[in-house]
Amino acid sequence: MRTLNLSIKQKYLDAIKDGRKVQEFREIRPNNIKKYLQLDADGYEIEDENANALPIVYDQILFTSKETGDTAIVEVKDSRCEIMLDDSDQPIEYEYGGQIWVVERVVYDLGRIIEHTVSSQTKK
DSSP: OOEEEEEEOHHHHHHHHTTSOOEEEEEEOTTTHHHHBOBOTTSOBOBOTTSOBOBOOOSEEEEEETTTOOEEEEEEEEEEEEEOBOTTSOBOEEEETTEEEEOEEEEEEEEEEEEEEOOTTOOO
16 A cells, blocks of 8 residues: 655644545645656656646555644545646746746545554643
């Protein structure tokens, strides 16, 4: 199984465990692109027929609370990339390292809780 490791605030981890948070969003940046997107041999995004980047397919996400160390392994039902748009429905762009980047994010549809642990450091 392919597992993505993510840090998360405790309140969001609790919402996932309670079933109130069913999606996780992560912005793609030049420093994390290899973690989230499928890349070709030259390091460019692999895109679908609609020019949307293809996320790396993960089976599950291991969420770890930044505050307490609590964890939850959660099934990933689906994932997709979304380009972020401004108020005029145009892609949001920024310059980094002499290149123009489009702001995009990966959306993970979360499924069942496979396992969760409560750290001994958690305050009750």
